[in-house]
Amino acid sequence: MKKLYFVSALLIIASMILAACGTPATEAPVATEAPATEAPATEAPTEAATEAPADVVSVGMVTDLGGIDDKSFNATAYAGVQQAIDELGVDGKYLESTQQSDYARNIQQFVDEGADLVVTVGFLLGVDTAVAAKANPDTYFTIVDYSYPDCFGTDFVEGQTCGSASELPNVLGLTFATDQASFLAGYAAAASTQTGKVGTWGGINIPPVTAFMIGFEAGVNYYNAQNGTAVEVLGWDTAANEGAFIGNFESLDDGRAITESLVQEGADIVMPVAGPAGLGGAAYCQETTSCWIIGVDTDWTVSASEYTDVILTSVLKNMNVAVFEAAQAVVNGNFAGGVYSGVLANNGVSLAPVAGASDDLNAQLEAVKQGLIDGSITIAP
Numbered sequence: 326m327k328k329l330y331f332v333s334a335l336l337i338i339a340s341m342i343l344a345a346c347g348t349p350a351t352e353a354p355v356a357t358e359a360p361a362t363e364a365p366a367t368e369a370p371t372e373a374a375t376e377a378p379a380d381v382v383s384v385g386m387v388t389d390l391g392g393i394d395d396k397s398f399n400a401t402a403y404a405g406v407q408q409a410i411d412e413l414g415v416d417g418k419y420l421e422s423t424q425q426s427d428y429a430r431n432i433q434q435f436v437d438e439g440a441d442l443v444v445t446v447g448f449l450l451g452v453d454t455a456v457a458a459k460a461n462p463d464t465y466f467t468i469v470d471y472s473y474p475d476c477f478g479t480d481f482v483e484g485q486t487c488g489s490a491s492e493l494p495n496v497l498g499l500t501f502a503t504d505q506a507s508f509l510a511g512y513a514a515a516a517s518t519q520t521g522k523v524g525t526w527g528g529i530n531i532p533p534v535t536a537f538m539i540g541f542e543a544g545v546n547y548y549n550a551q552n553g554t555a556v557e558v559l560g561w562d563t564a565a566n567e568g569a570f571i572g573n574f575e576s577l578d579d580g581r582a583i584t585e586s587l588v589q590e591g592a593d594i595v596m597p598v599a600g601p602a603g604l605g606g607a608a609y610c611q612e613t614t615s616c617w618i619i620g621v622d623t624d625w626t627v628s629a630s631e632y633t634d635v636i637l638t639s640v641l642k643n644m645n646v647a648v649f650e651a652a653q654a655v656v657n658g659n660f661a662g663g664v665y666s667g668v669l670a671n672n673g674v675s676l677a678p679v680a681g682a683s684d685d686l687n688a689q690l691e692a693v694k695q696g697l698i699d700g701s702i703t704i705a706p
Contacts, residue, residue, distance in 0.1 A: 382442065382656050384409060385435030386419040386648075387428065389447030391574045391600040393419055396628040397621065398574075398600045398644075402446045402469055405648025412649075413656050429453040436461050442655045444469070444648055448533045451475060455488025458496045465495050465660050467651040469644050470533040472498025472664040494662040497654075499647045501667040503533070503621075504540030504704050505697050506640045506674040507596075510619050511544025512693055513638055513679045514594045515556040516686050517617070524559040524592035526569040526583050526606075528599030534570075537598040537621055537640060539563050543704045547693070559592050563705070571602060580605025588616050594637055596621065607632040617680075624677045639677040643667060670698045 386406050388399040406417040420431040428450045435443045436457060442465045445454045451471040458466045473496060476487035483490050514523040525541050527534040538561040545558050561568035569587070571579040584595050584606030595610070596619035597603030603621065610616040611632055618625070618632065620639035625632065647665050654660040667673015676694075679686065696702030 381414065381416050382652070383416040383438070383440045384418075384442045384444060384652050384655075385438065385440040386417070386444040386446065387431040387435070387450065388419060388421045389449060389574070389600075390422060390424070391602075392421055392423075395574075395601040396604065396625070397623055398469075399446055400628060401623045401642070402444065402644045402648050405645035405650075406444065406652065408645065408649045409652035409656075413653060415652055415656065417652075425449060429457070432457045436464055441465060442467065442652055442660075444651070445471075446644075447471075448531050449529075452485065452488045454496065455493060456484055458493050459489065462495055465497075465651075465655055466493075467497040467499060467648065469499045469648070470501065472500050492662060496662045497651055497660070498664045499644065499651070499667070500664060501642045501644070501647075501674050502536075502669070503640060503642055503674055504536045504543070505669045506642070506676050507537045507540030508544035508547070508697060508702075508704055509676040509690055509693060510596060510638060510640050511541040511546075511558075512548045513544075513676070513682070513686070513690060514541070514596070514619065515545040515548035515554065516552075516689070517637060517679070517681075518556055518594050520591050520593045521555065522557045522559055522591040523594040523596075524569075524584075524587035524590070525596040525598065526560045526571065526587065527597075528571060528574040528602055530568075530570050534598045535561075535566075535568070537596070538568055540704055541596055541619075544693075546705075547702065557591075559587050559590050560595075571599060574600040574602050576602050577605035577608070581609045584609045584616070584618075588613075593617065594619065596640070604629055604632070607635060610635040620677075626677065636680065638679040641675045641677055643673055643675065647673065668698075669694055 384406055386403055391399055393399050393403055403419055409415045410417040422428055422431055432453055445468045448470045454466055454468045473489045473493050474491050476483050476490040481487040525538050542558045542561055542563050545556050549556055569583055571583055580602035587595055594617045595606055597606045598621050607618045610618050617637040618635050619637050622642050624639045625636045647667055
């Protein structure tokens, strides 16, 4: 028995000696043993560690009035952000503006959140975008339907009635020659009317709206000159620089009422330039079967497919392409301020297929398109 105790004692002593030669497997380091920034390899990721890496580009879009689901202007621009999310892995989000006083506040929210690129959608955001861009030179901005400088003449006050007297290096203005694509729409309308009268109306009397109307009237006039016809345009007069406007981009009721008025004057094809308010006109045409609608900004047979049976064609302003390319430039590290110009030649603007168009009309439209591109056909001021 004594021998057994003796052997056991030797074993216990030996194990203690061996243990003293290394760090115990269960020993936890004290707080001061490792730098605060060093985490054990087996440590579970914290909530912060699961967030997007710091180098992921963040894009914030501020809508104009009408909302993100306007099936037109804002929706098309956000499609470019969504494409950047899907293809480039950016972190994208939007803030809706329900009144003009929301513009500056929404822009500032994205700046405060550290957005790499702030996308502002619309002419009405021009001043607020410039003010924010000048105050935050390290943030990139891109604005749809606007560019800088925008202070021309003695009546403009920088930061109030205009945004900047010079180009802003951190802002890319996205402009679109919608008058070119609308020229094609006017030509198609003049070729398709049965009453000899076509119409157009706008939301608010601002250049990005009237550009559509100017091009539309010019296209009708060109068709008349080429074919010896006298199709009349209701709702806009370029020479007088005046036309029909409802004063907003949201009211379906207003859109319906003004479309009805033009139809009662004889128009059987109407082009509303008013975002979602134009859908009120489409509803009227569908319910009464008295007119065709020409969509704007996006292909309404897709974005407003419930009205496909009364959509003659759509004037496409491919804002999604331009917004995506701006985000891509930030991701690639080669973003530069200046002006992007979307024209027929680079597919920045285009015309959707014309419902029921004959091969002859399609050939004429292609010839007119090429004439606009090469300059042999011009749009009168």
